[in-house]
Amino acid sequence: MTVRGEQGPGLRADAARNRARVLRVARERLAAGDDSLQLNAVARLAGVGVGTVYRHFPTPQALREALSAEDLQGLVDEARRAAADEDALAGLRGLLRFTFEHALDDSGFAAVLESASDNEARTSELKAELDRSVTELLDRARRAGAVRGDVEADDVRRLLCGTVHAVRAGDGGPARAEVYLDVLLQGLRPAR
Amino acid sequence: MTVRGEQGPGLRADAARNRARVLRVARERLAAGDDSLQLNAVARLAGVGVGTVYRHFPTPQALREALSAEDLQGLVDEARRAAADEDALAGLRGLLRFTFEHALDDSGFAAVLESASDNEARTSELKAELDRSVTELLDRARRAGAVRGDVEADDVRRLLCGTVHAVRAGDGGPARAEVYLDVLLQGLRPAR
Amino acid sequence: MTVRGEQGPGLRADAARNRARVLRVARERLAAGDDSLQLNAVARLAGVGVGTVYRHFPTPQALREALSAEDLQGLVDEARRAAADEDALAGLRGLLRFTFEHALDDSGFAAVLESASDNEARTSELKAELDRSVTELLDRARRAGAVRGDVEADDVRRLLCGTVHAVRAGDGGPARAEVYLDVLLQGLRPAR
Amino acid sequence: MTVRGEQGPGLRADAARNRARVLRVARERLAAGDDSLQLNAVARLAGVGVGTVYRHFPTPQALREALSAEDLQGLVDEARRAAADEDALAGLRGLLRFTFEHALDDSGFAAVLESASDNEARTSELKAELDRSVTELLDRARRAGAVRGDVEADDVRRLLCGTVHAVRAGDGGPARAEVYLDVLLQGLRPAR
DNA sequence: TATGAATGAGGCTTCATTCAT
DNA sequence: GATGAATGAAGCCTCATTCAT
Secondary structure, eight states: OOOOOOOOTEEEEEHHHHHHHHHHHHHHHHTTOOOOOOOOHHHHHHTSHHHHHHHHHHSSSHHHHEEEHHHHHHHHHHHOOOOOOOHHHHHHHHHHHHHHHHHHOOOOHHHHHHOOOOSSSHEEEHHHHHHHHHHHHHHHHHTTTTOOTTTOOOHHHHHHHHHHHHHHHHHSSSHHHHHHHHHHHHSSSSSO | EEEEEETTEEHHHHHHHHHHHHHHHHHHHHTTTTOOOOOHHHHHHTTOOHHHHHHHHHSHHHHHHHHHHHHHHHHHHHHHHHHOOOOOOHHHHHHHHHHHHHHHHHHHHHHHHHOOOSSSHHHHHHHHHHHHHEEEEHHHHHTOSSOOOOOOOOHHHHHHHHHHHHHHSSSSGGGHHHHHHHHHHHHHSSSO | EEEETTTTOOHHHHHHHHHHHHHHHHHHHHTTTTOOOOHHHHHHTTOOOOOHHHHOOOHHHHHHHHHHHHHHHHHHHHHHHHHHHHSSHHHHHHHHHHHHHHHOOHHHHHHHHSSSSSSSHHHHHHHHHHHHHHHHHHHEEEHHHHHHTOOHHHHHHHHHHHHHHHHSSSSSSGGGHHHHHHHHHHHSOOOO | EEEETTTTTEEEHHHHHHHHHHHHHHHHHHHOOOOOOOHHHHHHHHHHHHHHHHHHHHSHHHHHHHHHHHHHHHHHHOOHHHHTTHHHHHHHHHHHHHHHHHHHHHHHHHHHOOOOOSSSSSHHHHHHHHHHHHHHHHHHHHHHTTTTTOOOHOOOHHHHHHHHHHHHHSSSGGHHHHHHHHHHHHSSSSOO
């Protein structure tokens, strides 16, 4: 007997429950600032056996990516909405702000977003999907003279993560976030 | 018998030699892409005992900072020269490019540069010294309307490291470095 | 619905098929040099659930013995034929060669053959049956002065397995097999 | 400060003591019938840290071989004495008996003796040395017509270990040892 | 000061076995 | 009967740090 969830293909009910528990605990660990995602620790906190975690996620990275796949899906949806905006520049800026805030909030998400090499095919698919929407926005904004000609969707993804990195490096929490994001947005405009 | 080096107080000749060896090996490790700086490994490669490394550098972080203190000193010198430039904007840009290239080349250097909390007092002093020169350049460039009003020297330091981070995230080596740096420089101009 | 096989009592058709699959895969594993017979691995390769393997064979040893029971049955048949040989010495030698070659080929078989403690009653029965034929051959050959007086059937079984062991210890495959077997056969003759 | 023992090159006094402790415990384990030589267990029993055991013996096999190197040395000495015997056949038989008893007593020793691939160079050297003495005895005995022409020193080594194996397979302890050894000795005589 | 052997906590991973479905 | 997800004990090994020499 199987259930169909958004997590993926058919899983036995108990397996799905365990998988969800593990994901939840992993998210908590990251939120608590522990980036190591030690599978043993996650298993203990999730109240499942180590083997169970290993079955679902052979490596911390796999777990990280599963987590991000969830976030990435939300981002892809948002990107589609943004791409439908009549005002391409407004759409782009809104999307960047949305992404920025998420990445600032969740360092694991940022890590996956900026990485050039994914372990899970699903991650790459989602990023490609995301990049398609961003490319469309960029092209339209570019035609309107609002964005420089030499940056592509993946550049924007990386520059945004770099900006998140810059905010994090500061000790005062996200106090400078607004300014740094604005520096990026200005930087994306055509050179004068 | 003691020698006087720029590293600090008088050291016995053999101690100074050991210290230098350790620093050299550590630099090689980092250049080789091994960021872990395991003190045991460094000791072995340097041909000294572990204890000796621990005496000089109680933690990997201390070693990292000692390394960066050397680089930082060079950067401080460059910053002083830049601050003497009549054209503040040109001086600033030159300095940023210089820093950018170093940080891109040496991830340990970038890490120290962006960190908000130093372990060694010397590091903090050097950063303060650096920031003074940058502040001066920023102020002059700002008066000329060439730089936005809401960024300070440490913002610039962090944004630069964020940009380095963005370049690193790409797989194609530093291919996009020029573009990303230009995005930052444009972003630092006053908002339109 | 049940079938009657030589394996034992009536089994449902699907159960019998699964049992046979498991045995076949186990044989392949051993032939491939993997002596561990991990029941999980066997189950996967056989395309059945772990539980199924466990139902049929509670331990790897049980599986091993089931495998050997099949071989042992063939050996018992051969021994009966040999015991019918008019020339007892010729019969004995032929049987030893036959056994030697099988054991050399299949280390699991050798292990069961030499063991003094069987887990399955069936194994002990077959060995006793085998030893009866060998004892008969030995006695007849002994009367003809062709075999030393102080070795019994189980000694011969063990010495043969020891010889197999000696061949295996060499790195050059079974190159020395003939010589080693001949050393054993000579050694079984009466002392001069 | 170092000491010179037969174990090898200079070792610090404490290191030598630990090494000896580990070897002693390992020997006890093997004598107790535990062939696994788990390094963690050995460390615990020896009252030293795991790391210490790993430093001296990176693998169970290395430990096994170190143990056997000691025994092997004794065997090499005995072989030299035997090779000096005027009666080559008597010397050979005495040496085989000596070896047989040791190997029967210590399964680790037998395992190293029969193996065709050593991990430690020292082991191979000792075996080569041993084989030289045996070869000499064999050649002399052969010239006197007392040994078959087609067996070399390493064949004898392996056949002897095979015989040990045969004795071990029996449940009644070494009751049949004498007979089995005699079968081997008879088997080594020229074929009639 | 320098050495490097020793330490052992800490993390990782497998796999034999059980049991809910 | 069959399935295979779950379990977690048990083994493995590394490496940061200490301290006797």
